[in-house]
Structures are given as structure tokens and as C-alpha cells.
Amino acid sequence: MDFHKLKKELITYSKEIGIDKIGFTTANPFDELKSRLIRQQELGYQSGFEDPDIEKRVTPSLLLEEPHSIISIALAYPSKMNERVESKKGMRRGIFSRASWGLDYHHILRDRLKKLEEFILTRVPDVRLKSMVDTGELSDRAVAERAGIGWSGKNCAIITPEFGSYVYLGEMITSIPLEPDSPIEDQCGSCTKCLEACPTGALVQGGQINAQRCISFLTQTKGLIPDEFREKIGNRVYGCDSCQTACPHNKGKNFHFHGEMEPDPEVAKPLLKPILTLSNREFKNKFGDVSGSWRGKKPIQRNAIIALAHFKDETAVPELIDVLVKEASPVSRGTAAWALGKIGGEPAFAALVKAKVVETDSEVRGEIEKALNYYK
Template sequence: MANETLKAEIIEYAKSIGIDKIGFAAANPFAEMKSRLKMQQDDDYQSGFEKGTIEERTEPELHLDDAESIIAIAVAYPSRMKSRPTNKKGNRRGNFCRASWGHDYHIVLNEKLEKLEAYIASRVTGFRSRSMVDTGELSDRAVAERAGIGFSGKNCSIITPEFGSYVYLGEMITNIPFPSDEPVDDGCGDCTLCIEACPTGALVAPGRLNAQNCIAFVTQTKGFMPDEYREKVGNQLYGFDTCQLVCPKNKGIDTHHHPELEPDPELVKPELLPLLSISNREFKQSFGKMAGSWRGKKPIQRNAIIALAHYKETSAVDRLIELMKEDPRPVIRGTAAWAIGKIGREDGRQAILDCQQQEVDEEVLEEMAKGLAYFSHR
């Protein structure tokens, strides 16, 4: 009974610090998730960004030896910006996914969890906890599902009744045996819109994702982007939203509860050409507070070059030629050469031929050949 009262008090306090939804679950091992992760591993569907072993990702007691329960939290984020900058010829823009809008959600949620920990510690002698947000070992989605935050959709997102899938998730393992909340019933029904809309077939089955084929993952890689994804990425600089945008449960959902999560239009839809010249310091100053900056500027610049090629932006060719000639990074030189061919401005052909004579990197030379092939096929 005492823990029922404490639970109610925690729920009220959570609301006061901007936690939009909170749920409580037992800290038993996640047996079903363990088998699913094993299947992902066997099928080579993992992204490689996952932290920890399968056991560490599914057994809370490995992170808190006297774990009794887990508190799951959700914080809602916007799905629309209040003013969108114009994307037009001569001034093309890229796109960061909605999960990277505003201040880095890892920081925002960790701050809320720290406040929640301090609140509980002030009320319970001997309280122990371990909190995680996204980059921790436990599966946020499995915890949120068990704690009644929402159901796990066919698009592999937690879908809440109130905020759709536009929520950030975090959790706190505790040594307090709180009463558990009931899971939310699955709401997808026969709908398969997300699976049908996935441009790469990464959603191989309801609730099963081949992460290595997902555009969101591809935009975060650091090497040359495989050819088969370049058209499908379009103007995406980081992440991908289509599997959420087509979801009927997200229709009409647009939550603006947190000023720190509001997007800066010039950052989440930035001009592409200036990104090609941005210094490390400028990148950190402008984009460093966004979740989408975590891999550094090179993937963003590579994706910006691919986006300019997607638009066939002829005004970018001069800068692309400079990158092909001078950039010390093979991925940028090679992608620029490919993009010059894709865009097709006639002087680009000779520029590639000239640079071929000086280039020694085999992968860059392959990209130059791809660029030249576009001119041959016209």
C-alpha cells in the first residue's frame, strides 16, 4: 500500500517536471525480447550501434543487482514546425528527421530522470537506481511496452494513445517493488502502411527491422553510401520519418509541450551548399546540440552532396569540383565526383577526367568512373 502511495506521488511529480507519460513494470528478464534479439543477430539485421550483449540488453539485474521494478518515461516531441523555410532551385535544403529536432533528447530526458531519481531518493531511504536513455543497454521499446507507455507497432516504434509514436523514451531501474501497470493493447490491426511505404524493404515483417537496410541507419554511416540507397535517401541528412508519417495513429498528432524540443527551421532544414564548407568548429556551434550531430560532420556532408545530386543542382558543381580536387577525405572526394556526373553539367566531365590523373585512392577512382558513366549515357 505504501508503494501505491509513493507511485501516485511519483506520477504527479513526473508531470510537474515535464514527463508526458510514465509507467511502471517489473524488472524480470525480457525473455521475448531476448529471443527476438537473437533472431536479429542470427539474421545479421543489427545496426552495429547497439550497446551491450543480448543478456545485458534484456536482464535488468545485470545493471542493478537488487532490481525490483523499472520506471519508464515518455516525452512527446513536435511533428510539425511552425514555419518551414523554402526549398527552391539555387537554394536547396536538406532534412533532419523529427527525432533530431530541438535539443538533444538524450540530454533532455537524462535531466528529467536525474530529477526523478533525486525526488525518490529524498523519500526512500536506501533507494538505488540506474537510468538509461537510448544509448543504454536495455531496450527502451521493450521496457515502455511492458510498462504500458504504448504498444510496439509494425514500424518498430512505440505508439502511445496520446502522442502517437512521436515520443522519446527512457527508463529507470529501481530497487523498489512498485505495482506494475498494464500493457497497452496492440492497435495496428491489419494496417501495413509502414511496411508498404518503406523504400528499402527494411521492415521485413511486422515489427521486424533489418537495420542495415534502414535509411535512418544508412544516413549515419561514415563510408561511401552503397549505390542502391543514394536515390532513396533523397535530401535526408540524418534519420528518416516515412514509417511514422504514414502511420494512421500519428494522424493529427503534433505536440508542443517543451520549448527545448522545438525545431530551429534553419538547422533542421539547412541549406545544403553551405554545409559543404562548414568547419568542425562551425558545425559544433550550429548543430552540436542536436541529436543528429553525434556522428560528426562527415556523414552530414556526404549526405548533403547526395542531396544536391538528387536535385541536380547545377549551381553546386563548382564547389563539388573543388571538393573532388582538394578534400583530404576520400569519401567526400569520391561522392563529389559521383554527384558531378549525376548532376550532368557539361564542364563536370572534364573536371572528373582531370582529377582522375592525380587520384590514387581506388574507391574514389571507382566513384569517378560512375560519374563519367552518367555523361556517357546521355
């Protein structure tokens, strides 16, 4: 078979189905990545969301029998909303990171990869294929870097010349020997703007991140947010874009190629107070289609409480007292106590004093005492 011709056909077809960039690489092991992953593990810098088996993350042949190439795809997403909503006193809003605007990108990329698989099968019926997006074993960024999609920036994101780092990535391991593309030369140079912009210092150095300090990771955890990070979260209810918005390669990059990626402003930048009282069904109806909902309602509610404290929103005190008194989740009660202490005022103080008498959870009691100390 003429694999050179097949590669050209794949490039052409990829554009027809809404893939903004496609690249090809070998299925050789990712040896350099392996050493970095081992070091990250030793330093305790991993998020815990990764596949724990490092060998699978760097060895395509463990995922598909006799692989010969990997196809990497990238889809550009918007960096600005066409419709805007404002945050006003008494109607404060949170923000989802840009990667969680519109329909969950996992669904979008899987759709494109499935179409690509079907096309390949019409050309090579006995082909072996394995596609993955984000939650697969391979590192999307390592594949994209080697396939020439973009270079790995100091912010640990793939930066494309065309779309900046505002791209979703996915890949497909194949048994077809497709000609590999050449990687793109690193273009970050001496720039350190992303490192300087990181609110928590999670970017240890160019190309190395301590996920345990990353706001994007912290907003997805389920426990109490450590004290040192709470005020740095600001009004982020999911994810963080600081290192991307600071990047000069993202300046002016804003693409609206895909209708399913268009954000609903009321979802991407939601009012905070209503989040505190959402039922599970209401949460699913409002946020269930976005990628930021994957950890469920509780982390988003906790983050909304932190955001209300960030704004020192006195109008939210009644809702926060309700959370402190009625919420079953100790994390929500504890975070609400801290927020009431931050916002201050007599009603908040009285509620904290009363809650301290009846609260049985030791962590929540600790948060109440901490909140009361703000009044001293």
C-alpha cells in the first residue's frame, strides 16, 4: 500500500471533519518522558489523576500490539466569549477555565478520532487502532510535541504557532507505518512570563510543574483547600488560565471554529450564590455537559464559597450560614465557616459562635475557630 498517499489523504480528511491540526510520529517509547515522570513521582509533584503505571504511559507497544505510528490531533478552542456577562455587587460570578467552556472536549475529540478511525478502516481494513483523549495512558502533550503539533512550553502546555496553547489534544496509536513529522523547535526563549504569572508558584521551573500547588488541580480536589492557596484561588470555580493568558504566544489568539465549543456565559461564568443551593439534578442540568463537572457538585460548591469570600460578598452571608448549619458535607461546612470569618460582620460572628457549640467534626471546628480568630 502507498502509505505516503494515505498520509496525504488523512491530512485532507482531517480538515473536512474539523480537526485543526494533525501530526504523525513513531510508536517508539517516550524514553525522555519516562525519566521526567520518575523524577516527578520522586518529588511528589504528580496530581494523582495520572495512570500510576509509568511504563504504560511511555510504551505504546504495551497498549497496542506491534504499533508503528501515532497520529496526534489538535482542535483550537475560544479564548474569549462572544457574549459577555458582568459581575455586580450582590451578583458575583465565578469563572470556569477556558478549557471547560462549551461541550466537554472529551466528547468532541472522541467524535473526531472515531471519524478518523472509520476513514482509516475503509483504506486499511485489517488495521489495529487505539485512540485516547486526556484520560488515556499516553501523555497527549508528549505525543503532540514529537508529532510536530507544537513545542512544550515552560508552562507545560503544548504551544502551536497557529493557535497558541488554546488547543485540545488527542491521539491514535496505529499499526500503519506512516511517515513521522519533525518536532517544532522550542520558541519560548528566555521568556518567563508564565512562571511569574503562576499564583502559587506551581511552575517550579520551565517545563516542570508541581501539580499539588497548581490551582487547576486544587479546584478539582475534594477536600479542604490548604490555607495558603484559598485566597489565591480568587473567583475560579474550576481550572486556571493564568499561565496561558500571560503567554505572549497566546496574544490575539481567539478561534471560534467549532460550534460545540462555544460557551454559554451563564455556565462558563456562573452566578456564585445559586451554586450553593443546587441539587444534584440541578447541577447536572446546568453544568453536566462541561468538562469541569467531572468531579461532581461538591468541589464546585466549595470553590464558589471561596470565591464569595474573595469578593467579601456580605449579601452571601445568609446563604453561607445555611451551608454552615445545614450542609451534610464537612468540607462545605468548614469552607463556609472560613468564608464567614473572611467576610465578617455581626450575623456571621453570631452564626459561627452558635455553630461552634454544636459542631462535632474536628476539622470543621478548627475552621470555625480559625474564622472566629479573624474577629480578634
